[in-house]
Amino acid sequence: MKKRQAASDHTQAPTVRTPTFLLELPLVVNQGQAKRLRAHLEAARQLYNAILSLGQQRLRRMRADPAWQEACALPRAHKGERAAAFSALRKAYGFTEAAMHQAVKGLRVGWIAEHIEAVLAQTLASRAYRALNRVCLGNARRVRFKSRGRGFCSIENKRNDTGLRFVLQLPEKGNAGFLLWNEDRLQALIDWQDEVVCHGLRHRIKYARLLQRPASSKRAAGADAEGNRYCVQLVLEGMPHHKPKHTVGQGVVGADLGPSSLALVPQEGEASLQVFCAELAPEERAIRRLQRQMDRQRRVANPEHYDEKGRLKKQGKKLRWKQSKRYQATRRRKATKERKLAAHRKSLHGRKVHEVMALGKTIILEKISYKAWQKRFGTSVGLRAPGMFVAFLRRTVASTGGTLVEVSTRTTALSQWCHGCGTKVKKPLSQRWHQCECGIGPIQRDLYSAFLAAYLDPTDPLPSCAQYASYWEGAEARLRAAHECLIQRAREGQVLPQSFGLTRAGARLPKSPGELPLEPALHLQDEELEAWADPMEPPLLEHGELSGGALL
Known part of the structure; x- marks a missing residue:
């Protein structure tokens, strides 16, 4: 401290x-x-x-x-x-x-x-x-x-x-x-x-x-x-070149960025919730295979550094590792894969930034501690680099004359706040749906946070119920349409992260209208796969009532 x-x-003297x-x-x-x-x-x-x-x-x-x-x-x-x-x-x-x-x-x-x-x-x-x-x-x-x-x-x-x-x-x-x-x-x-x-x-x-x-x-x-x-x-x-094909919108866009997801809700237009940099998954699996191969080669060349259970021995002095030629070749292959993955990630970030800018010129999102994310979601953050994406977005917004507003999570707490009654209820990360006793919900949590950010006043980041009352009726239909798109993608076989609050692709989706899809269901056999014939959101539960009609 x-x-x-x-x-x-x-402090240093300011420079122009x-x-x-x-x-x-x-x-x-x-x-x-x-x-x-x-x-x-x-x-x-x-x-x-x-x-x-x-x-x-x-x-x-x-x-x-x-x-x-x-x-x-x-x-x-x-x-x-x-x-x-x-x-x-x-x-x-x-x-x-x-x-x-x-x-x-x-x-x-x-x-x-x-x-x-x-x-x-x-x-x-x-x-x-x-x-x-x-x-x-x-x-x-x-x-x-x-x-x-x-x-x-x-x-x-x-x-x-x-x-x-x-x-x-x-x-x-x-x-x-x-x-x-x-x-x-x-x-x-x-x-x-x-x-x-x-x-x-x-x-x-x-x-x-x-x-x-x-x-x-x-x-x-x-x-x-x-x-x-x-x-x-x-x-x-000077200013960088702006290609004519990269259009810049004039509205306001609310964004909710997660370790593996990105929710976008413009004030005018369709809302969306998508997997962030989903194209990087195959390359990540190839790198993991090379890492396991390197570990096997290292164990074969240095058996004296491991005990009978295969655990690394604790020694006071620094260990000297032998590196075989095959190990060095595998390491070079892994380095090449990682370099290509970094270039692919940078390209995906640029494409996604231009897609966001096409929706609006003013972007509002919560200011996140990406270092804290590294400790908790290290694998996902290391693969998708959301902090790098925000830095890219910040530079692009500045070069196009737009505005990027990063509001504090402590003052706004968008994922915990309800615009219907103005109450704040702390939700665990496992709860991916917003549903309040005042009648708001159920709405997917990330989409709801992006909606609250879209209509947030940048000059007064403290949300109030009055500023959302006139926008909720039209926005609710757009948020539910975005959720329907997620269900359709799950039916088509796309694997979606658990943070979406839906069952994974190929899994049995809930049939009961009172069953809130919070946790992924178990995988069943091919002949037992079922899907919703008419996917609808579950109604509000009465006090003391569980899903399925049972009482406490």
Whole structure:
């Protein structure tokens, strides 16, 4: 807690930032150039680790000073005094970005100076300082040093007039683009028929960033001898290109995002509840099979690390693992699968963001702690990355002139609130339906939360019964229509998550109109499968009555 208090008092002067977007272009690199680029990146890795180690030592000495504890003990109300105390400590121990820039001059010596210019060294020092400052602020536990051959695949400049820079020829001279670094002149592949590329190259280049990425194989087009390909990222001033096919609506959309689901309810239009990134499931299963294969190969090669029951032995010193060639090949296959899955997930996120923007220009959703989701729903969050999707949505909304409103879950509690009577009843996560004694419901929980968000006043996030009374009659039919679509998809064989509150595809759906579908039913044989002939929502239950007509 003291770390967070100490860090919150460290303020910096505000800087004016212009709108920025990225444009990525592939590079044509021969074997000689690729060898020199790998040497440059290795020098950058060692310099980064050196400045990171020096900054870590300074941070530890600063925290060990009794004045640090005295500054942490100052009252929070005395913001100016606390900020001055922490600022004095940072300057005394050289834990500032300017001090890191000064320290990197003494580290950029010998053969490293032949590969890394002074401006690139400053960017590496700033990168190390940001990592260390997150530890100082309590936002991270430790810094990570970059290992050889893995983990350090990018380097960037601060400006585009010296060192690592991108130049573009005039149209009469060929209209070609080149990335210049030291003595190398790397040609970029520019498709002038692409409207996105043409739009980006018409803007001013702030600086360039070199990226090294693993190719699908060493024989892939553009790959070097180590199986890497290179591209340049141009950081441009201005707004990104907006394709005409991506329409932007003008209404308000309420959204309820879950670890594996996304509910959308616009003020005008059809509501929907769908599995979030459902296309990633087959790739996840393939990765799990490779993980099990790696575990078997590791156990065969290292039997001394496991006891007679197959459990890992507890040893005081670090275990030394033997890696067979087949294990390394399986690990490379798994890495390729994960890289393709990440690219597929990014594509699905972009497609879904444009679908949301087509419904409305103002998006309202609850502000969720995705770190807490990682602890509770780690598998689903790791596969679908809902936090990354919200970040993508936030950038797209800002670039199109829209508004993304994230309301606090503590003040609104949309999943617990009823607009009919204004009461809040805490529901367990297993209860996927909203049904109140005032006559509202039963309505699927995620759809109901998205409806409440759609008509929420952003200036006054506290919901009231009056603001929903005139909209509920028309919205209820749309929510029930979305639920009917879910039932139809379940009949067609699609596997739906339990959070939808429906039985899974291929399972027996409830026949009784008084049976509330909260838990999935047991799977039956093919000849015993039944479905609703006329799927209807269950009526309200009287006090003391169970489903099926029995009384308590």
